[in-house]
Amino acid sequence: MSQLATCVILAPMQIPENLEELSTESLHASLTAASMESMNLLNNIAGAYPDAISFAAGRPYEGFFDTDQLHTYLEVFTGHLRDERGLTRQQVSRTLLQYGDTKGVIADLIARNLAVDEGIVADPASVVVTVGFQEALFLVLRALRAEDRDALLAPSPTYVGLTGAALLTDLPVLPVPCAEHGLDLTELVRVLRAAREAGRRVRACYVTPDFANPIGVSMPLADRHRLLDIAAAEGLLLLEDNPYGLFHRTPDRRPPTLKSLDTDRRVVYLGSFAKSGVAGARVGFAVADQRVGEGLLADELSKIKSMLTVNTSPIAQAVIGGKLIANGFSLVAANAREAAVYQRNLTQVLEGLDRRFRACPEVTWNEPDGGFFVVVTVPFTVDDAFLEYAAGEHGVLFTPMHHFFGAGTESRQLRLAVSTLTPERIEEGLDRLAAAVTSRLPGPATAPVTTGAVS
Amino acid sequence: MSQLATCVILAPMQIPENLEELSTESLHASLTAASMESMNLLNNIAGAYPDAISFAAGRPYEGFFDTDQLHTYLEVFTGHLRDERGLTRQQVSRTLLQYGDTKGVIADLIARNLAVDEGIVADPASVVVTVGFQEALFLVLRALRAEDRDALLAPSPTYVGLTGAALLTDLPVLPVPCAEHGLDLTELVRVLRAAREAGRRVRACYVTPDFANPIGVSMPLADRHRLLDIAAAEGLLLLEDNPYGLFHRTPDRRPPTLKSLDTDRRVVYLGSFAKSGVAGARVGFAVADQRVGEGLLADELSKIKSMLTVNTSPIAQAVIGGKLIANGFSLVAANAREAAVYQRNLTQVLEGLDRRFRACPEVTWNEPDGGFFVVVTVPFTVDDAFLEYAAGEHGVLFTPMHHFFGAGTESRQLRLAVSTLTPERIEEGLDRLAAAVTSRLPGPATAPVTTGAVS
Incomplete structure (x- = not known):
């Protein structure tokens, strides 16, 4: 051991931080922010249910991908x-x-x-x-x-x-x-x-x-x-x-x-x-x-x-x-084909929501003129427990809107992304979503139609 | 004009910042740091003398590039x-x-x-x-x-x-x-x-x-x-x-x-x-x-x-x-050919410095075992004015070492990057460098050899 190192050990000194336990608290505050926890939690739930039909990710359609x-x-x-x-x-x-x-x-x-x-x-x-x-x-x-x-x-x-x-x-x-x-x-x-x-x-x-x-x-x-x-x-x-x-x-x-x-x-x-x-x-x-x-x-x-x-x-x-x-x-x-898919999917989701929830006035949604997202409002709090329930019991993923409001907020809304799914998966996914939502609605009188048959 | 905009104009208010003159001082401090000015100055000098032989940039050799x-x-x-x-x-x-x-x-x-x-x-x-x-x-x-x-x-x-x-x-x-x-x-x-x-x-x-x-x-x-x-x-x-x-x-x-x-x-x-x-x-x-x-x-x-x-x-x-x-x-x-170029260039620069400055003990340099850089020490301050002089009068570029020490420092050193040049350009560049350095040395007795002929 070198002379210097010996000297280092013998000298009175501040107790060094132990790198083997570099603490989260010692790192930049962004790493423990609520929104960061949100993303991790959403990713973990999605990862835990790989077979669920996902209305969660606003990614581009992959059907025309070609390396x-x-x-x-x-x-x-x-x-x-x-x-x-x-x-x-x-x-x-x-x-x-x-x-x-x-x-x-x-x-x-x-x-x-x-x-x-x-x-x-x-x-x-x-x-x-x-x-x-x-x-x-x-x-x-x-x-x-x-x-x-x-x-x-x-x-x-x-x-x-x-x-x-x-x-x-x-x-x-x-x-x-x-x-x-x-x-x-x-x-x-x-x-x-x-x-x-x-x-x-x-x-x-x-x-x-x-x-x-x-x-x-x-x-x-x-x-x-x-x-x-x-x-x-x-x-x-x-x-x-x-x-x-x-x-x-x-x-x-x-x-x-x-x-x-x-x-x-x-x-x-x-x-x-x-x-x-x-x-x-x-x-x-x-x-x-x-x-x-x-x-x-x-x-x-x-x-x-x-x-x-x-x-x-x-x-x-x-x-x-x-x-x-x-x-x-x-x-x-360049996006003529992709745009047609997004338009078709958006129309299908909006019509599919209408078919399934027209008898339930307490379930509503907005009607965008395009884009990837539709927001659905339900008469109960959409928390992460409900997402986990929907994923585990019904095989469907979406994004609870509270994640976009910041820590400590509650919301009765959920976001559906329509961009990546096929027509068949959208119908099946909406059936599953309807079943999950219906299970939280008060009483059987308002039960929505849950068949995916396109009229 | 909307009602709101009218209201905005009439209400007593803080004078808005004028975006047409977004000031440098209002932006993050990194943008006015001395090292940022350094990079700009070096880029500007290099840009002003595109025909100079450049020992400035430590970039990879381009001779084997192929898309x-x-x-x-x-x-x-x-x-x-x-x-x-x-x-x-x-x-x-x-x-x-x-x-x-x-x-x-x-x-x-x-x-x-x-x-x-x-x-x-x-x-x-x-x-x-x-x-x-x-x-x-x-x-x-x-x-x-x-x-x-x-x-x-x-x-x-x-x-x-x-x-x-x-x-x-x-x-x-x-x-x-x-x-x-x-x-x-x-x-x-x-x-x-x-x-x-x-x-x-x-x-x-x-x-x-x-x-x-x-x-x-x-x-x-x-x-x-x-x-x-x-x-x-x-x-x-x-x-x-x-x-x-x-x-x-x-x-x-x-x-x-x-x-x-x-x-x-x-x-x-x-x-x-x-x-x-x-x-x-x-x-x-x-x-x-x-x-x-x-x-x-x-x-x-x-x-x-x-x-x-x-x-x-x-x-x-x-x-x-x-x-x-x-x-x-x-x-x-993967880099056998490139490594051979860097080794050849480094050897050539070290031998070339020796041939040109062996009669000038006040000019010295280090001798790396590899890499892209050699540092030359001269008996005068290498400031940006000297770089500009060397570029303008002698057609050679290098990096004054003071840029790597931070603001307000002086240095008698310059950095040569050897990685991108051909043997011919190195010889010519060292001749030019020797001429620029010699012009600042005291008296003709220590004038270096400035021929580029390889012995």
């Missing part, structure tokens, strides 16, 4: 680099295989997609390509959260990934209640002003205008204009999340995104290709055209990204870039 | 899923194209690689696959940084990505001076104890035992054992970073990693495939087998990752997995 597409998209993108950008073979290899630009290599292709599908005019310099929507969200929250008095507004209920990213940056989230079609805008102003009165610096408001997770429904056009007016009058930055907007049951009636209506750089647009591109590429982006000093907020996000993930895999970007090019920059066009 | 490898690696990995793991075609597609497990899909392959190349026995359950080394580092720092009194130890000079990730988590870095071959271990104990005396909770010590960036040299075996003894005696967690360890000039004399010597779970091993796998895949990993409650630190890192990037692209993981499988899990074998 050959990866090779095609890579070829299309390398062809684009060679033919459109004039790169040599060596430069093409370097673009895909070497460290790359922190802001990404497909910002221009994303800008073309936003112009084609969303009517958003985005300077490619304002685009940062990220490791999915989630990293884009983290970058913005990390940039904005500078002082202990900082806070973020978000709808309640809200996406768990928003809660998680805010936890990682120690940024308190102030809940804004939802009305029938999303953020209650009168409440928004009230919460914002109360926070400022209390000394909070409100950094932004997170919002998903289209088919929000978990509520499923969209904000009407008038509300979108009103939200932008509020943002202008109050000096409020908006963080727009839009993973489901493409999947409208009447595609030509899609309402405009906030960003396409934003003449004032009040909206940071946070994009995802997980539902419309390739989930396994883990590519998303931020459009952050707000001015910061001589540059753009996008440049500040890029600095943070350089310390977090350095750059988004250019191979993953090539997959998305190739898909964009191969479809004339339209993900509406 | 066809991507297709091969993807095929090998999908074949592995089908033949070794017995997945159906649909399950293979789902593995690559859908959302995936947060801890990753190649943990077992990484464990096999660590066994073959590093003698590290890693339970795949202790492995978290990440978006490069950088995300692995962030996850660990985010997990460990829970209170304002927390601090991290790191060598001085150190890798700028360590400084950056610590800034993102508001974790102060306490510098431990380097001796000739890396961390000065007597200083380490002194700094650690002084920090604890001052009320700091020291969460870990970051260390790169092999060919550290920027100092280039490696810790002797005796120091590795002594460092582990100190960690045990002091209850100190070690974060081992090892991007360059494979590239030893005498491969069969590679010293063991700390993790392979760690019998006590005191080392979190942070791995990178950027130099040895495919940089463009952006895949790295953490081996975190420390116990936390009923689970492992790896599980806690996975929870944080679920809020940060959800999962590492399985397509990118497939590229690395395919390369591992295709090379019998040995990245030593």
Whole structure:
């Protein structure tokens, strides 16, 4: 043993922490937050009942998955680099295989997609390509959260990934209640002003205008204009999340995104290709055209990204870039088959709920115009014990809505995700759900029809 | 205009922040940190002199890059899923194209690689696959940084990505001076104890035992054992970073990693495939087998990752997995050609420095046994003005060492990266460097030989 080590042992010293028992309590508070426990609990229940029919996960439909597409998209993108950008073979290899630009290599292709599908005019310099929507969200929250008095507004209920990213940056989230079609805008102003009165610096408001997770429904056009007016009058930055907007049951009636209506750089647009591109590429982006000093907020996000993930895999970007090019920059066009599945499933779930519960006025549900989610309201508390009962006794999974409200809340609602199931599984799943719900209803008079036969 | 917006304008209110001038000062402190300015300045100088010969970037050699490898690696990995793991075609597609497990899909392959190349026995359950080394580092720092009194130890000079990730988590870095071959271990104990005396909770010590960036040299075996003894005696967690360890000039004399010597779970091993796998895949990993409650630190890192990037692209993981499988899990074998280039370049730079400066005893350099970097010491301050002069007047780029020490420091050293250049460019670059250095030396008597002719 070295002289130093001997000295270390003999010297009077603080008792060292025992690494063999590194305690949860000694780690960052995000790891013991209620929402983190929620996710674990939901995953554990889902894992314990692998044969249950799952209305739980809002994942893209897998029926058209084909790994050959990866090779095609890579070829299309390398062809684009060679033919459109004039790169040599060596430069093409370097673009895909070497460290790359922190802001990404497909910002221009994303800008073309936003112009084609969303009517958003985005300077490619304002685009940062990220490791999915989630990293884009983290970058913005990390940039904005500078002082202990900082806070973020978000709808309640809200996406768990928003809660998680805010936890990682120690940024308190102030809940804004939802009305029938999303953020209650009168409440928004009230919460914002109360926070400022209390000394909070409100950094932004997170919002998903289209088919929000978990509520499923969209904000009407008038509300979108009103939200932008509020943002202008109050000096409020908006963080727009839009993973489901493409999947409208009447595609030509899609309402405009906030960003396409934003003449004032009040909206940071946070994009995802997980539902419309390739989930396994883990590519998303931020459009952050707000001015910061001589540059753009996008440049500040890029600095943070350089310390977090350095750059988004250019191979993953090539997959998305190739898909964009191969479809004339339209993900509406690229997702025609998938959108038809989501529309069919949504219609089937809504009609199936009606058939099973039309005799039970105490069971209701909303009717989104698209997206992945439907919220069902029942006349009893939907807690995790009820989920476990439904999974174990009836073989059906869903998500109790209380998980989207935060710790200690109760809710009589549950979220159904309709995106991944086949028609047969939906019918069987709704039968099982109806049986589980019926078992908790008072008296046999209100028992719903539980046959899955399609009329 | 809606009634609400009118009300907003008329009501007495706090003056809203003007988003059109979102100020740098209002954003997170990391964005105005000195090390962030360093990176920008270095990038700007490099960008301003695109024709300069660059000893600046420690990137992998590009001479063997071939995008066809991507297709091969993807095929090998999908074949592995089908033949070794017995997945159906649909399950293979789902593995690559859908959302995936947060801890990753190649943990077992990484464990096999660590066994073959590093003698590290890693339970795949202790492995978290990440978006490069950088995300692995962030996850660990985010997990460990829970209170304002927390601090991290790191060598001085150190890798700028360590400084950056610590800034993102508001974790102060306490510098431990380097001796000739890396961390000065007597200083380490002194700094650690002084920090604890001052009320700091020291969460870990970051260390790169092999060919550290920027100092280039490696810790002797005796120091590795002594460092582990100190960690045990002091209850100190070690974060081992090892991007360059494979590239030893005498491969069969590679010293063991700390993790392979760690019998006590005191080392979190942070791995990178950027130099040895495919940089463009952006895949790295953490081996975190420390116990936390009923689970492992790896599980806690996975929870944080679920809020940060959800999962590492399985397509990118497939590229690395395919390369591992295709090379019998040995990245030593996979990098035989690249390692030969690095060895050749290192030898050429060391011999070239000797030929040019042997008559100038005031110019010295260290002599690493491998890796990407050599540090040159000159008898004057190497500031950014000297770099700009060398780039503009002599057409050569390098990295002033003061950037690795933090703000306000001076240094008479510069770092040369040897990994990306051809022999011709190295000779020409050393001539240019010699001319730039010579111009600052006192008197003509010590003028070095500036011919690039190889003897």
